Amino acid sequence: MSAPRRNEGDLPSAVSLCRANARLMDALGDIYARIDKRTCGREASCLGGGACCRFDLTAHRLYASTAELAMLSGLDPADPTRCERRRCPYQIGPRCSARSARPLGCRVFFCEKDLDDWCAKLYETFHREIRSLHESLGMPYVYTELTDALSEIFAHSRAADAR
Ligand code: SF4
Numbered sequence: 001m002s003a004p005r006r007n008e009g010d011l012p013s014a015v016s017l018c019r020a021n022a023r024l025m026d027a028l029g030d031i032y033a034r035i036d037k038r039t040c041g042r043e044a045s046c047l048g049g050g051a052c053c054r055f056d057l058t059a060h061r062l063y064a065s066t067a068e069l070a071m072l073s074g075l076d077p078a079d080p081t082r083c084e085r086r087r088c089p090y091q092i093g094p095r096c097s098a099r100s101a102r103p104l105g106c107r108v109f110f111c112e113k114d115l116d117d118w119c120a121k122l123y124e125t126f127h128r129e130i131r132s133l134h135e136s137l138g139m140p141y142v143y144t145e146l147t148d149a150l151s152e153i154f155a156h157s158r159a160a161d162a163r
Contacts, residue, residue, distance in 0.1 A: 011152050014066050015070045017139065017140060018134075018140070024133065028071055028133065039108060039122070049094045053087065055147060062103070063143055063144060065103075065134065071103075077098075080150070080151075083150050087147070088147065104130060105123065105146075
């Protein structure tokens with residue numbers, strides 16, 4: 001999967017800008033629909049009881065772009081404090097409460113090791129497309145770790161609500 005990168009800049013503002021861009025959100029939704037078509041039929045197998053969304057228990061980290069964060073954080077998290085333990089705040093028990101808005105990394109992750117290469121290729125292909133989408137619409141592109149990013153976005157939004 002792509003090397004993680006965090007560009008300089010104000011992440012919550014960049015995410016808000018992306019969320020307000022209907023063309024970007026619609027185009028990302030179209031990309032997600034195409035990803036789901038490619039992975040259709042493979043999503044029934046969960047061997048880890050949702051452990052893949054508890055990043056403190058696994059060796060992997062989930063990265064997402066600004067637009068993906070914008071779509072995901074537009075939904076209310078089940079438990080925002082889970083970010084502090086490096087667990088996805090949208091997970092309830094073993095289940096995802098944000099399936100329609102889950103990022104690329106969630107859509108192409110499968111437990112079966114023999115699918116690793118297939119998943120990685122799919123990730124690279126669609127990640128390139130998502131990055132290009134930011135560029136073509138002049139939107140700020142940040143690529144960063146999910147739980148830290150969501151923590152920052154939620155804190156910013158709490159501070160804005162308190163003003
Ligand atoms: S968005 Fe859903 S699938 Fe992705 S890490 Fe969070 S709970 Fe898991």
